[in-house]
Amino acid sequence: MVEEENIRVVRCGGSELNFRRAVFSADSKYIFCVSGDFVKVYSTVTEECVHILHGHRNLVTGIQLNPNNHLQLYSCSLDGTIKLWDYIDGILIKTFIVGCKLHALFTLAQAEDSVFVIVNKEKPDIFQLVSVKLPKSSSQEVEAKELSFVLDYINQSPKCIAFGNEGVYVAAVREFYLSVYFFKKKTTSRFTLSSSRNKKHAKNNFTCVACHPTEDCIASGHMDGKIRLWRNFYDDKKYTYTCLHWHHDMVMDLAFSVTGTSLLSGGRESVLVEWRDATEKNKEFLPRLGATIEHISVSPAGDLFCTSHSDNKIIIIHRNLEASAVIQGLVKDRSIFTGLMIDPRTKALVLNGKPGHLQFYSLQSDKQLYNLDIIQQEYINDYGLIQIELTKAAFGCFGNWLATVEQRQEKETELELQMKLWMYNKKTQGFILNTKINMPHEDCITALCFCNAEKSEQPTLVTASKDGYFKVWILTDDSDIYKKAVGWTCDFVGSYHKYQATNCCFSEDGSLLAVSFEEIVTIWDSVTWELKCTFCQRAGKIRHLCFGRLTCSKYLLGATENGILCCWNLLSCALFVFKPSEPRPLYIQKGISREKVQWGVFVPRDVPESFTSEAYQWLNRSQFYFLTKSQSLLTFSTKSPEEKLTPTSKQLLAEESLPTTPFYFILGKHRQQQDEKLNETLENELVQLPLTENIPAISELLHTPAHVLPSAAFLCSMFVNSLLLSKETKSAKEIPEDVDMEEEKESEDSDEENDFTEKVQDTSNTGLGEDIIHQLSKSEEKELRKFRKIDYSWIAAL
């Protein structure tokens, strides 16, 4: 258990769902996919995440159903273990320790006690397919060191390996070779594409392979978009292949249907192609899937397909090629131009999503809320095309307005620029396009910010551009007797000696506007748009500007390119320059991740935490999320990993995610009526205990299987105690506390370490008084958990 006062870096979601092929459960009710260090179990009907299987210490690289028991799931990971899970309850059954990095996992019904994995032995880029014998043992952790070598010099990706015709052979492709290993004969035949050295066919590398489930037929996909069907490969000389060609770009994945009558293929065109009877004429299409198809998988029952896409989404498709469900993670297809933002309304994380879209991503439930189509144009996915990019976005007026900037630059002189302003519509609960401004500036827009003052009568937006101007846009009312209309118009254009404007920022009360022109910061009066004063410094170009808040509102902070933080006192016009390391930052965490940290954002907490020690007070009211170069979302947390990672909002039971059938409608209506009556009577009690499901002790008690719990009599007193205490804390929280928090550190800390952070103002305050009671309940809970652990070992020993 981690000590409470220890800040750690926690991966809080947004990991890839499309890393490997998704796997269906035998009854097609669930779909499994790897997601970072976890395996996620989704319902295919409701799209909800039912379980997160966590236990691996490194990237999970492969999952397969246990062929002998379809209620169990194998997973392998780079940490060198293979784990067996019970996915219905989300329980780890067994761990097999192999010891070396495992890159992919295959199971075979014929090989009962062994699985196949891809490992790399000596050199970093040489991979082998080996079979691992899984020893039968009752203990939870088993060493599985019995490896037998199958194929050498293969591709790392599991797409390039396929087991065919009930495990008679295995096919592997790499570059221009197709190798087939026959298990009975223990021989390998290798086929080279005859034209591979020919210049004209230089692009026919193999990319993926799939084997027919019943016949001796291997399908291979190629870089040039062709699909080859290999037959007769028992004979090195007489083998034949036929070509299917529809894709104009690389074939990303192939899959045969369960019966083998049709072949599915997909690629960059984002079109799923179904080839019937392996002929070129009979093909069906499912177009506009949104992004490159990375993986295709087929359910064992044969009624569903699913495609994993490069924008981190899984689409579940019916047999008749109708998309039925979409499981969408944090989109991480492209670079993040907009940075991380927080939607003031939903508190969702907002960043670039699908091409031309802005995604709203809930941090609490690790789930995408919705996509907002900004560019509204048909997306043509082709290599080398210059797309319209959504480069900037900003929220204003407490989430009522959203400004977005999109640009497309083909050549130096040809710049297409468009600014759009979106208004929040309460009725539709979404953003509606209000104003479209073509070419708001002559050159790229470098910054835009809204005036977020509390009592500003007129929404104001400022854009700064490389063309040396900054423009002030205001909302004007141009409604007449025919229709009501409000729109944005340019109110003021300012410049300073034709320097490029790089940043802009409004002060908290909206009275001052700071615009930086390369190395110079100018302060403008926001009422008359007069230049008030200029600040010069020699430390380099300004990269970020920010006004202080609350009691620090007289300070203006600027971060320069060479890592120096400048702070101006607006009253005395004095300048302090300091390097981030010198005047003792509040908190430094080193080595937080392997990659460069690209963006960061402070997110206000719903319920403020209370840390007594001075070093962690900055975590009290907001949480810092940051995005690394490989686009995984991380945060600082002091909680123990189990607490952090279980979604507090709801723990869905597998049975709860039932589809709404007509039968349900008939029965459900009666039940709902009953429930309503019950709810009415119970309402008062519910109000008093709204947080019961959030108390970890209770959730633990409820979610631990009954047979592993100690006797109820033993637990009862402890459980009731924890309930009582939690109620007390609740009531303690409700006492309104006077607002006397130390606010001066609030504005200091955020700019301390990360000069590109965005500060989010907190809405609520809390004192430190309740802390002691809270800790008491924590300690109780610890005891409870300890008890559970003891119990587990006792079960295992049996």
Place this chain on the structure above:
Amino acid sequence: MAGYKPVAIQTYPILGEKITQDTLYWNNYKTPVQIKEFGAVSKVDFSPQPPYNYAVTASSRIHIYGRYSQEPIKTFSRFKDTAYCATFRQDGRLLVAGSEDGGVQLFDISGRAPLRQFEGHTKAVHTVDFTADKYHVVSGADDYTVKLWDIPNSKEILTFKEHSDYVRCGCASKLNPDLFITGSYDHTVKMFDARTSESVLSVEHGQPVESVLLFPSGGLLVSAGRYVKVWDMLKGGQLLVSLKNHHKTVTCLCLSSSGQRLLSGSLDRKVKVYSTTSYKVVHSFDYAASILSLALAHEDETIVVGMTNGILSVKHRKSEAKKESLPRRRRPAYRTFIKGKNYMKQRDDILINRPAKKHLELYDRDLKHFRISKALDRVLDPTCTIKTPEITVSIIKELNRRGVLANALAGRDEKEISHVLNFLIRNLSQPRFAPVLINAAEIIIDIYLPVIGQSPVVDKKFLLLQGLVEKEIDYQRELLETLGMMDMLFATMRRKEGTSVLEHTSDGFPENKKIES
């Protein structure tokens, strides 16, 4: 999954006057017919009954014109001096007029000599009107008095002497036979009740009142002097709004037939149309001379304006669009449209709307199926390029975005390429289209350079294009020179930093010099 997204057509704001339903309505008149009268036209009044003739008072004559006639169908000229304010009775059979000598004369439309003469005013009578019961006449005169006359026995019934200056305008209520209103040069508008011997209401206009108008409901009163003011009668004469849109005295007022619009004519030679809900000007007409009188025919069919120079301007509404002469195609029977429509939703029913069918334009349909050349051909059709060049430009832009513009432009014969060139020649110099079209022009030159000289038609077009580009470059150079000069002037005058708002015209068109002939 998401459907095909149609190409975003760039829209450009339309400059100049906004097109609204009001401008469309009020512009839908034929060119005015001008009729010369003997003197300033002081009053125009339409008969409320068909055939909607109108009486025009000018100098010492009253002419009655038919709706479309340019010659008077009747003339009353038995006036010794200037006649004023010839007004029809509600049934259109009697006409009353005042005159400079203080007499009020009542005419039968069919007759010639006056039926009645009301003598009693000592000075010129500028305003007369029939009351709502048709049997009385109200008159106001320059002797500061307002008199009520009985028609049958041509007696004076009442005299009001409350005004302290000339009474120049008045009108009777259309609903109450006892109520009437007069406006005077003493800056007041007074409402009189025939049942009492004094005014029941008086409002202070602030300027000499030239015209008054009572809304058909009688609730609102409009008075015109220097400004037009609207008063709420039901609130005891509270000022509702003051309209200061004219910059000279307003002389006449008139309501449109629907009552939704108020028209005012003024000495500044303008007629303005206001909305009676918001009192904003929705339209305005210009005339050649100062306007003295204004009248609208039934259903706004005709606008008649009389001016100080004696010109009567008559505008007739254009006849409705021609009915289609084609034989009507047999349509499905009525019952096919109402099939299932009259089903009432039960309480537990779940309503599922039929998804709205998205209609794609033809070029969008082509683009959806990647028929790029065909899509381009479609928008290069002359009907499209002339009427909606922005669609053509948007499609060219979209093709460029898809990276297939060169493919779509290549492989065209003489006729097709001349279509493209025609479009370029027409639109290349327009700044809003220039960035897209310059790129397209470059691609065309690259593609068709090897075959130049084979077709005289295309060669001629290329030469034209070259001339256009050269001219444009010259313009740009001159503009830059001017700008430089202006900059210098500004710099010498005053040096103020940071707020120069000069628009810099882009110095584009650098690369098009390579057009070869």
